[in-house]
Structure formats: C-alpha cells, structure tokens
Amino acid sequence: MTTDWPAVPLRSPLALCALTVEARRVDDLLARLPMPSARTPAQRDAVSSALDKVRGMRADYVEAHAEEIYAELTSGLTRHLRIDELVRAAARAYPGLVPTDEQMAAEQSRQQAEKEGREIDQGIFLRGILRAPKAGPHLLNAMLRPTPRALRLLPEFAESGVARMEAVELRRRDGVAYLTLCRDDCLNAEDAQQVDDMETAVDLALLDPGVRVGLLRGGEMSHPRYRGRRVFCAGINLKKLSAGGISLVDFLLRRELGYIHKIVRGVFTDGSWHSKVIDKPWVAAVDSFAIGGGAQLLLVFDHVLAASDAYISLPAATEGIIPGAANYRLTRFTGPRTARQMILGGRRIRADEPDARLMVDEVVPPEDMDEAIDRALARLDGDAVPANRRMLNLAEEPPEAFGRYMAEFALQQALRVYGKDVIGKVGRFAAGSA
Template sequence: MTTSTVLLSRDGAVATLTLNRPEKLNALNVELVTDLRDALTEIAQDKGIRLVVVRGAGRAFCAGLDLDMMAEVGMPPEFYPMQEQAFRLIETMDKLVVAAIHGYCLGGGVQLAIACDFRIVAEGAVLALPAINEGLFPGMAPYRLPRLLGLGLARRYVLLGDPIPLAEAERVGLVDWIVPELDGAGEFERIIEKLLAIPFTAAVHGKHLMRTAFETPFGLAFDDSRYRLALCLQSADVQRASETWRARKVERTHQRSPDGGGRGDGI
C-alpha cells in the first residue's frame, strides 16, 4: 500500500512505513493519520511480517500536530480518534515495531514513538512534548508515559514541554539506542538484525503480557501467561533451541572425553 502521505514497503519479514509529508516535517493531519491507520491495519494482517520500522521522509521523523490545520480549521473531530486508532494498532499488533527517529520528533511524533516497542534515534534529533504551549495536553502521552518512565518524569515532560536531551532520554528509557545515522550500513542495521533474530513467538506473547500488565489482576495475567506459554512451547523457536542445546551437550561430551582432544568448557 502506498498513499500520498504514507509509504509502505516490504523486504522479507521487515516492513518499512514512512510518513511522507516532508514539506510539513511530517506533521499530523487527518489524511496522514487516516493513511497511517490503514497501512498499519494492512501490516497487522500480514503474517509474513515480523518487524515494522516507522520513519519519516525528509528532515524530520514527525513534527507533531499540524499547526497550520489548527490555525485554519481547528482540530477536526475525526482527527484524534483516528490518530489513537493508529497508535493502538502499533501497541496491539503481533509484530515488533521500531521507531527510527531523526530530526524533529515533537508532540504527536513522540506519541507515535512511545507507542512503538523500540526507539532508535539518530544523533542530533530533537524530542519534546510542546502541546502545553498550544493550550493542549499531548494526546494519550499522559497515559503512556507514566507506564514507560514513571509519574515523575512523565509529569515533567508533559507539563513543561521542554526539549528532552538525548542522553537523558536514553538514560531514562525513553530512547533505546542513539546511533550516528539511520541510513547506510552501520549500527542501525546491526540493531535491526538483532531485533529480527529475537524468537518471534515468544516476543509477541511477551509484548502482549507487558502491554496489559498495569491493568490485569495477577490471577488473570497468570492464566493468560499459561495459555501463551503453551503456544510458545509448540513453536519452532523452542524446537530449534532444544536441538541447539542437545548439539552443544554432544559437543561438550566429546570435548571432555579422553579421545576428544580437548579439556571441555567446564559446564
């Protein structure tokens, strides 16, 4: 799927979703959040996709709410629900979703990023939640940020609206990795390969359990975990891990044997 405001491409198990309003620094309007919701719906239904990379075209990841739209017509009634439908799809889909951030990541850009499972940020990026300066609160960030960072930091970022230094963002867990750049062979690609190597079935069930951890009583969470554990135990990932372990045991036994020519690994 490709629209005027969202580009969607696929390379094997990786889908790349690009916000495509570079002339507006990928600011969010009704068309973009609608196209984003539709593209994410398509991705969620594609069982061949394991990892989704969300990024922005041009000089920014996303500059947040389109202030030209606000000045001209205000906030259209369908905008906010559509935006949250898109962000919720990211949180609930059985995929790992990575925000690849460069340039400006403001307001709705931060809201989009914290809905993702991981955040990789290029050096020089600017992160902030400045909605308070427009007389608004930043959407559902007051809901998501306390769960991600704790209430104290969330309160500071939401109510002050100041830029968040990247080193601080990484230290507190708002950012997972800071890399020199997002394009070209380098650290960014190595991180993507690392995420692709995560056993997929366990990852998506772990994602679900963490997403519901703050609202679900322990007993219900435990019952859900038993169901999901059974699915993991039936997965090819567990079978491969068991085969690898058996092969390692044979190798260690051979190394420890008198004819093995080695002294073993001490395990």
C-alpha cells in the same frame, strides 16, 4: 431466554423531548447571531449560558442512557460502528443529542476561531459511551477492526509488497513492513490524511501474513533547513488546526483509538478460538526530532532507536492542548517528575542526555542508524516475541484503564481545541509561518 440488553431502548421520552426542544432553541439563537468573532460581549454571554444549559442536559442524558443508546445504534452489539459512524447514527436517532451532519459540515467549512464548538457535544456523547461498562469495550474493539480501505488494498499489497499513499509509504522486505512517513511538505506534521494513511498502513502490515515485524521511520525531507535529512515527526499540523482542519472524531480520537491502539493491541478480526487479534512487534527509529505526536508514538513501540543528534519534546501544554495518551503512558517510562517536566513545562530531551534512555532503547550516531535498525528488527523477529509483548501490553495498559482515560480525553481535548488560548496561539503560528 434472558438478555442484558433491552429489546426496546429505554429512551426516557420526556428527557429526550426536553433536550430536543432546548437544542432547537439554542440552534435558533445561534442562527440569529453573527459569526463568533463579530459577536458583542452580551451576545457571547447569551451563547455561553445557552450552551452550558443544553450541554448539561446532554451530559445527564447520555450518562443515564449510554448502554441503551449504544444497544439501539449497534442493534444489540451486533454492528461494529466506528466513532464517526456512531456519532452520525446518534444524530439521526436522538435529535438534539449530537450535531447533525449538516451542522458538522457547516462547522468544517469554518476556521477554528469561527466555529461554534459543536465537537464539544460529540465529546460529551463519546465520553458517556466510552465510560459505559458494556458499550465502551465494544466501541474500542470496533475501532480495532481493519478499515475498508485497508481490506481493499490488502490483495494488491500481499502480492506486490508495496503501498504508496500521500503521507506514508509501505514496503515489505524479508518479513519486515517498512512504514516511511513521507510528508516532506510539512516535516511529517500530523493531519487527517496522515492518520488515514497510517491506519491503512498499520492494518496492512498486521493483516499481511508475510510481515513478522514493523518499522516506522521518517523519510528524507526537501525543507530547506532539513534538505536531504530524515525527520521523524513534527507533531500536530498547527496550520491545519488554525484553519479548522483538525477534527475531534476524524483526527484526535481516530488517531488514538485507531492506528496507535492497533500498534499496542493488534487488529481485531473474527479470528480463531485462541485469539481475536493479530498483533506484531514494532520498532521506531527517530531521526532529527520526535515532537508532540511523534513523541507520543514512541510510547507504544517495542524498541525505539534515536540518532544521537535527535531530540524529543511534548509541547502540547504550551500549545494548550492535551498530548494524546501521553499523560496516560509517559509516567511509566520516565516517572512522574520527568513526565510533568515534559508535559506541563515543555521540557525538550536530547537523545544524548541520560534521561533520553527512559524513552529510547538505543542512541546511535546518525551514520550507524541503518545497521542498528537491522539488529533491532532481527532481535524482535522471534517466535515467542508476539505472545510476550501481548502479555506485557496487557499488564501495562489494561483495556479497561485505557478506555477510562480515552472517555475523559474525548471531552477534555474537545474543550481544549476551542479554548481561547489555543485559538490565539495557533492563529499566531499560522500567520507567522504563512
């Protein structure tokens, strides 16, 4: 019997040995130097040159051996590792290819401006894996599997219909899963806790047979400017980014490959012969604003409502980062010109202007939102809706194309969050809003 996967990984021992030696040399150099902000220009140049060399070696190695690496780490594709598990396994099996747990723990204890940028090395690795024809799709499916936390909470939620988390409240009523973003301390700005809670809530809604359709809406805020008003999402939490609390693996990539991709594709299970996924239709309701990540979310929902006094914006380019998968999805909604105006120029679109209808299905007075939401949910609660939305999503967003985009995103976003311009901007924002 033959197999496409080698029984013994083709490690290319000489190349791996050379990479390991060079990685140790760079680590020794970094250990001898002061923190990044205290380095002299000559020291910064030495670090930059050393990192360029070792990162070139890493990129070459993973590009040449991605399939073999992934085969070993997943025992011939029999294990379904999430991206955080995959990078940790790679650090143990391939010294010098990705940062160790100890190196990442040291990074996470620092503010963004004082990190060495080791997440860039994780981005190099994950770009190579996601590009690989066999490893990439397998990893995408692994990220669609329900999280252990959701599986743990499922029996209780199925019985009670309620799950309360720090960033999200989930309630089931009359076949609808109501997901309410409830971080009123930061206007529902996104961080790792929000991503974890959202993926848990999406998993529960998809796995619970009593749910037929899902709704995402922001809750009422206690912020002085928005007290008593609902707010959808203020985008990435820039304070957390400045403080070093926004990670590539646990936030930026988990968000895209986890709960957002599950809204599009469904949750992956062992399933039955006719389908390995459980997917359901989704409605989003925008009160006040959908900024950054909030605007990105609208692109994966089947029906979007907005209050007439709300607005939508994607300020990631002005912040210096990449707005998730918006660069991949937005053009098919708005066309290329409006997409560039929003992403490259930071254009804000009011819900009551004509171009808003390119992203929003209904614009209603704020006082009519509840009734409009009920009507939208009823329209999507049809037997033929899930199958048709699945075919629409397959045609509009083929998994192979999505995988190619996310492969490049893994590296480019890692590079951006360590850009001098980004660190300077988020540092000023954090200082000004302290």
